[in-house]
Amino acid sequence: MNPSPAASLRLEAKGIAKYYSHLTALQAINLRVDPADFIVVLGRNGAGKTTLLRLLATIIHPSEGSLWFDGIPVVQCPASLKSQFGFVGHESFLYDELTVRENLLFYARLYGLADGAHAVAIQLEALGLSARAGDLFRNLSRGLRQRVAIARALLHQPSLLLLDEPTTGLDAPSRERLHSLLRRLHQEGRTILFSSHDVAYGLALATRVVLLERGRIAFDGRNTPEAQAAVAGQLGSGGV
Amino acid sequence: MATVGATGWSALGRVSLAIAAKDFLSERRTKEVFITMVVFGFMVAVIFSFAFEPTNEEAQRMVGGLVWLVFFFSGILGLNRSFTRETLNECLQGLRLAPADPGAIYLGKLLSNLTFLLLAELILLVPFQVLFDVHFWREPLWLLVILVLGTWGYAALGTIFAAVSANTRMREFMLPLLVLPLCLPVLIVAVEATTRLLRGLPLDGNWPWIALLVLCFDIFFTLLPWFVFEAVLEQ
Numbered sequence: 001m002n003p004s005p006a007a008s009l010r011l012e013a014k015g016i017a018k019y020y021s022h023l024t025a026l027q028a029i030n031l032r033v034d035p036a037d038f039i040v041v042l043g044r045n046g047a048g049k050t051t052l053l054r055l056l057a058t059i060i061h062p063s064e065g066s067l068w069f070d071g072i073p074v075v076q077c078p079a080s081l082k083s084q085f086g087f088v089g090h091e092s093f094l095y096d097e098l099t100v101r102e103n104l105l106f107y108a109r110l111y112g113l114a115d116g117a118h119a120v121a122i123q124l125e126a127l128g129l130s131a132r133a134g135d136l137f138r139n140l141s142r143g144l145r146q147r148v149a150i151a152r153a154l155l156h157q158p159s160l161l162l163l164d165e166p167t168t169g170l171d172a173p174s175r176e177r178l179h180s181l182l183r184r185l186h187q188e189g190r191t192i193l194f195s196s197h198d199v200a201y202g203l204a205l206a207t208r209v210v211l212l213e214r215g216r217i218a219f220d221g222r223n224t225p226e227a228q229a230a231v232a233g234q235l236g237s238g239g240v
Numbered sequence: 241m242a243t244v245g246a247t248g249w250s251a252l253g254r255v256s257l258a259i260a261a262k263d264f265l266s267e268r269r270t271k272e273v274f275i276t277m278v279v280f281g282f283m284v285a286v287i288f289s290f291a292f293e294p295t296n297e298e299a300q301r302m303v304g305g306l307v308w309l310v311f312f313f314s315g316i317l318g319l320n321r322s323f324t325r326e327t328l329n330e331c332l333q334g335l336r337l338a339p340a341d342p343g344a345i346y347l348g349k350l351l352s353n354l355t356f357l358l359l360a361e362l363i364l365l366v367p368f369q370v371l372f373d374v375h376f377w378r379e380p381l382w383l384l385v386i387l388v389l390g391t392w393g394y395a396a397l398g399t400i401f402a403a404v405s406a407n408t409r410m411r412e413f414m415l416p417l418l419v420l421p422l423c424l425p426v427l428i429v430a431v432e433a434t435t436r437l438l439r440g441l442p443l444d445g446n447w448p449w450i451a452l453l454v455l456c457f458d459i460f461f462t463l464l465p466w467f468v469f470e471a472v473l474e475q
Contacts, residue, residue: 081339096265110338111339112251
């Protein structure tokens with residue numbers, strides 16, 4: 001349903017730190033994300049998951065260190081490179097007063113999609129939103145809003161998908177649908193990095209685990225039974 | 241991220257226009273900015289007409305100032321909404337994901353704000369014309385030049401400071417306090433030129449040069465926020 005991404009992106013964080021006034025959100029982050037990686041970022045509340053994802057999405061800039069895309073520092077990269085990644089945050093980034101379709105068409109225009117209406121129709125179908133396309137965004141439930149936000153992030157067929165706790169507010173069928181969607185996107189060759197407060201859900205999906213503790217990477221490795229045991233031991237198996 | 245390459249300019253234009261078009265659609269749906277500005281301006285014009293004897297010569301001389309006073313304060317209402325709309329659901333962060341120079345967000349918001357302000361001003365001239373028995377359209381070209389140049393400078397400064405104050409607790413107070421001092425040169429010129437126009441005095445001599453100076457002011461305060469907008473968003 002989703003065409004393969006045009007190019008895969010190698011992303012590297014070198015010695016990244018992020019400070020907010022006197023608060024240290026992240027420090028000494030060295031992380032390499034290779035094409036087709038499927039990474040879950042785990043950690044307790046306040047561990048720095050959201051800050052890390054926002055940094056990787058270039059929504060915020062690091063206080064120290066640098067971010068590199070395909071061996072080029074992000075500050076030297078063309079702005080067009082942003083079309084290679086999609087981001088789903090805690091908030092939807094969508095407008096209450098516009099309909100679902102109008103919101104997605106707006107983002108299609110931002111990304112300069114040649115056939116925005118077609119791209120929107122594809123995502124509405126993929127996320128099971130076609131019947132609600134004409135509804136105002138403000139009238140949607142939390143779960144539906146999250147699905148529209150995911151449709152927004154996939155609209156331009158990004159090669160790298162960054163999702164910050166994408167299961168928040170989703171009911172069980174929607175979580176299953178998202179599970180299948182992420183698996184399929186990964187099989188199509190996309191790189192996926194997502195954070196989750198649900199350890200079991202994250203470990204069931206990802207092939208690599210990054211554990212954050214107080215703004216530092218406490219563990220980074222393959223999603224093996226040993227890694228799962230170690231992570232579950234630190235966080236508890238149910239959720240954080 | 242810096243914009244590199246020829247596609248940067250087309251992306252800048254595309255994103256700016258998309259943001260402005262989105263603002264027009266949002267406004268058509270909610271009518272919260274434009275109606276508020278026009279109703280507020282109309283009410284103030286009516287109050288002014290009671291406060292000053294409209295046929296009085298002194299009042300005639302003051303209309304230029306009163307008009308721009310109404311434009312400024314009704315405009316503040318619209319400018320205040322400009323970025324608060326983007327803070328709901330963190331839409332501003334979504335705009336930052338667009339593959340274009342972040343300055344495109346500023347230019348798009350400036351375009352929509354300038355359009356809303358100019359439309360509101362054209363409508364608000366009507367109650368002043370009726371209540372104060374003045375003729376704005378004696379020199380239509382000069383009137384349009386005054387409106388466009390004065391409003392452009394105001395909108396350029398108002399847009400950047402609306403972005404700065406969007407996340408502050410006292411944004412309703414902050415915005416006029418930040419904009420008015422910087423906007424004063426443009427407002428003074430606009431008031432003086434409008435007054436001369438209404439009194440039938442010619443806008444020749446130094447006035448074309450003053451208009452050019454205001455144009456330079458407008459261009460400067462459009463380019464400067466465009467270049468620093470990413471830093472503003474970072475705050």
